[in-house]
Amino acid sequence: MSKRKRLCPQCKIHRFRVKNEKGDSVVVIVTEDYEVVPIHEDVSLEGYDLTVLYCLGCSWKGSPRSLPL
Numbered sequence: 666m667s668k669r670k671r672l673c674p675q676c677k678i679h680r681f682r683v684k685n686e687k688g689d690s691v692v693v694i695v696t697e698d699y700e701v702v703p704i705h706e707d708v709s710l711e712g713y714d715l716t717v718l719y720c721l722g723c724s725w726k727g728s729p730r731s732l733p734l
């Protein structure tokens with residue numbers, strides 16, 4: 666069963682980046698349960714800051730908790 670994805674509050678897309686200390690980024694989605702999941706399943710989020718999301722579609726930046734469904 667697939668879960669609903671949370672949307673950017675500004676541009677309504679559902680893809681975001683998370684970053685690590687080195688400045689690398691991984692593209693993720695956020696489920697309705699606020700779980701941050703990489704879109705490519707073989708990618709690890711270890712070392713990435715999952716508390717700050719950067720929208721791929723606009724300049725929005727914020728926490729998973731601030732995303733609407």
Ligand SMILES: [Zn+2]
Nearest residue numbers: 673676720723
């Ligand atoms: Zn956006």
